[in-house]
Amino acid sequence: MTLATGFTGGTLDRADRLRHDAEALAAAMGNWQARLLKLEGGQPEVTEDGRLGWTMLAEAPDEAEFVLLGLDAGRPRFAALLPGAGPQAGFRSPALIAALDALEPGEAATYAAARSVLDWHARHRFCANCGAPTALFRAGWGRNCANCRAEHFPRVDPVVIMIAEHDGRALVGRQPGWPKGRYSALAGFLEPGESIEEAVAREIEEESGVRVSGVRYVASQPWPFPSQLMIACIGLAEDDAITLDAHELEDAMWVTRDEVRAALAGAGPFLAPPRYAIAHSLLTHWAG
Structure with a gap:
């Protein structure tokens, strides 16, 4: 018997194929059905029916970078990496705990992926190999270093x-x-x-x-x-x-x-x- 656990059961197609295709990624970002996950200080907006809140990509600050979370029945879903955002690490406020209790399982899985990868970016703005600044690539699922050519990927x-x-x-x-x-x-x-x-x-x-x-x-x-x-x-x-x-x-x-x-x-x-x-x-x- 498979035991159901929290933060599992996600329904998004992670669309790895788009991470390697700059043109396809640009098309996904320009898709009128593309949506941005609503997060405030790492906390998700949760609707009355236990679903995540989404908005248009244009609502993000001009300096934001985007992480492709995946496709929802073909519709692109993103999270925003905001400039200067610090790591959230293990912090869980009472409001976040209440939000997690309210989320449907599949929705919680999407939030978990977004929270983890955004926190990883916030903690890896500099190359562990040479110390130079790194830049987002692979649709947000990696960072590379222009100085020593090292590539870094989210760790678990x-x-x-x-x-x-x-x-x-x-x-x-x-x-x-x-x-x-x-x-x-x-x-x-x-x-x-x-x-x-x-x-x-x-x-x-x-x-x-x-x-x-x-x-x-x-x-x-x-x-x-x-x-x-x-x-x-x-x-x-x-x-x-x-x-x-x-x-x-x-x-x-x-x-x-x-x-x-x-x-x-x-x-x-x-x-x-x-x-x-x-x-x-x-x-x-x-x-x-």
Whole structure:
């Protein structure tokens, strides 16, 4: 069974063919059906029916550059890279969280792509090879350096997010900055030279002292804060003894399936992660 996760299910044709064709891209920008995603400080405009707001390309500032998000039934869709715009990184305001809760799944996927690629541009205005300014190319899906000819492309950072399982219970933890009572799956970045399974085992042991084996993959999710691929897994714990790393977690605990189901329903012993987060999907999958 395929597990549906937040920021997936996008319906846009990414139209890679247009990224290499300057004439076709110019025609797409001149198409009367072309639309620009409405964003204010990285936050999308959301309609009452959970869809993204769009406007004409002419509404963008004269200095704006355009990223081709794709085609919607042949109709070009763009996002604007504004001059001097800084990176949004992991910032999520209460208004953005409310907007994400209201978005339809496919619409959230379009927003995630736009947010990630615009943030990448804001963080890569200079060449990592020689330090010279870079310029947008490939319809916004790359930057090149006129000085050393290096080409740079949007990156995605892989992150494992997982629960350890022992005797019908799942291990969840919380970080100090989270809302009061929130617990979620543990998570951490993959390191160079490491497999997904190895990263899961290492991160769980580092954060909680729990050793796991038998790691199994569950699902994945793009996470646009700023640009990560969340890889959800479950590992089998050797025992239930917790040795907390206070630098990583404020607390960790074992919870039963009934407790997880109650939390997901909003009436449990802890506050569950938001629905658009893959941790919510992972806990739903495990509890089911």
